[in-house]
Amino acid sequence: DTEVTQTPKHLVMGMTNKKSLKCEQHMGHRAMYWYKQKAKKPPELMFVYSYEKLSINESVPSRFSPECPNSSLLNLHLHALQPEDSALYLCASSRLGGLVETQYFGPGTRLLVL
Amino acid sequence: AQSVAQPEDQVNVAEGNPLTVKCTYSVSGNPYLFWYVQYPNRGLQFLLKYITGDNLVKGSYGFEAEFNKSQTSFHLKKPSALVSDSALYFCAVRDRGGGGADGLTFGKGTHLIIQP
Numbered sequence: 001d002t003e004v005t006q007t008p009k010h011l012v013m014g015m016t017n018k019k020s021l022k023c024e025q026h027m028g029h030r031a032m033y034w035y036k037q038k039a040k041k042p043p044e045l046m047f048v049y050s051y052e053k054l055s056i057n058e059s060v061p062s063r064f065s066p067e068c069p070n071s072s073l074l075n076l077h078l079h080a081l082q083p084e085d086s087a088l089y090l091c092a093s094s095r096l097g098g099l100v101e102t103q104y105f106g107p108g109t110r111l112l113v114l
Numbered sequence: 115a116q117s118v119a120q121p122e123d124q125v126n127v128a129e130g131n132p133l134t135v136k137c138t139y140s141v142s143g144n145p146y147l148f149w150y151v152q153y154p155n156r157g158l159q160f161l162l163k164y165i166t167g168d169n170l171v172k173g174s175y176g177f178e179a180e181f182n183k184s185q186t187s188f189h190l191k192k193p194s195a196l197v198s199d200s201a202l203y204f205c206a207v208r209d210r211g212g213g214g215a216d217g218l219t220f221g222k223g224t225h226l227i228i229q230p
Binding site: 006041042044050058102104105 | 148150155159208214217220221
């Protein structure tokens, strides 16, 4: 089973709202990732967690706040977003330990900021 | 910085014909290369990856890719296209060297359209 689940599927929020995206995997993977994909563009890396610790932050604005409460869960907390933050947010997970592990992606959360 | 280029925005192939989706790479060090496919309103599905070893990599759904070091290419191929192969295909390269968790840098994507 290589399933990564993400909730909600769709989210509409105003610029003053606070919301959270959730990602879950039960494959025993110890690395988890957030990517952002704008329309008609490739995904771009935002954050990487290794063993529940933030290991890479690609200079993402502080209005995006990641959290990894345990090895199966990854959250992305959103606050005071801008309309240009509207995008598909993809979560991925992979094993750790091999030379180059495969990342498995969830279906994404489509976010619209009004 | 690692990068990949997909020179074609769109590739059109008749059903039953062989298909090729092109990808070239630019890396410092060893290239770790991937192909993913994205169907409309869906996440990315892993097809195959090259780490080391055989230059011909076999993957899911009958796809394969040929790694060519002299041409710095990693083209995706399939001997006989299906209409259901129509989707957006991304080539990707691992951002840094092997070991540990690391992000992927994706090409711009190629729309593959298989005509019945």
